[in-house]
Amino acid sequence: MSSSAVNSQTDNKNRSSTEKSLDSSFIWLTRILSFLVAAVLLWIAIRVGLQAIPAIQEFGWSFMTGSSWNPPEQQYAILPMIYGTIVSSLIALLIAFPIGVACAIVLSENFLPQSVRRILVFLVELLAAIPSVVYGLWGIYVLIPFLKPIGSWLHQNLGWFPLFSTQYVGPGMLPAGIILSIMILPIITAISRDSLASLPPELRSGSYAVGSTRWQTIFSILIPAAFSGIVGGTMLALGRALGETMAATLVIGNSNALNFSVLAPANTIASLMANQFSEASGLQRDSLMYAGLILFAITLVVNIIAELIIQKVKKY
Secondary structure (H helix, E strand, C coil): CHHHHHHHHHHHHHHHHHHHHHHHHHHHHHHHHHHHHHHHHHHHHHHHHHHHHHHHHHHHHHHHCCCCHHHCECCCCHHHHHHHHHHHHHHHHHHHHHHHHHHHHHHCCCCCCHHHHHHHHHHHHHHCCCCCCHHHHHHHHHHHHHHHHHHHHHHHCCCCCHHHHHCCCCCCCCHHHHHHHHHHHCCCCCCCCHHHHHCCCHHHHHHHHHHHHHHHHHHHHHHHHHHHHHHHHHHHHHHHHHCCCCHHHHHCCCCCCCCCCCCEEEHHHHHHHHHHHHHCCCCHHHHHHHHHHHHHHHHHHHHHHHHHHHHHHCCC
């Protein structure tokens, strides 16, 4: 065997050994970073939980089932805020999910010229760069007056239904949900679009080869294949809606009374903390920490449910 062949084999072995070493280093680095993220989340939960212990000992489970938030009387309970947080986020999700997935389909499946798609992608992503306080101010001066005739019509014609049982007064659950839907729309659109665009081209060509139409291919092949990414993006957007503070604070009305109507003023856990934490002390501050711990738990439950949905779909 010639010396050049021996040198070539040696170089290949050295290169292979180097690549294996780099792969191993990368794997360990990602493991360390993932454990670091988990440790940071655990540390945050522990710190908030320790600060909330006095309120937990004082109120227990009644903190989540009562509806009285009265600092002068040292009475604290956040059922109205839990309701406001969940319902406003669900309204946002019901509006943003179909629009976001539809935008992702249009922007990933060559319905439009590339130049037009590029502009639309930029505009959708620009929504994520707008500060939340700007959304809130827009909601006060534009959205709330715009919704007045709609809210009045809903109450007059559907007032028998609990969700529309009160007069539309302006700030409330409905405008907050719409504002949140606009804020989470770019998250759903961007992640869903990336999930669809990253699918192998063979899926599309194979579907067309057996006679499927474009829409049959999209709904029967592509969306199921990208379902895990779409669900992941949707749950990420829902987490953003659950924790949004400034925009919700400006348009939701900040009422601590429990009211099932989406036309009435309401409150969220994040808005409650933003409004009161700077002036809180003693048991009130501990109660706000308890509320933050509950919001943390709600977000954790949402992510667990999303993971269970993804794993169940993958089995099929």
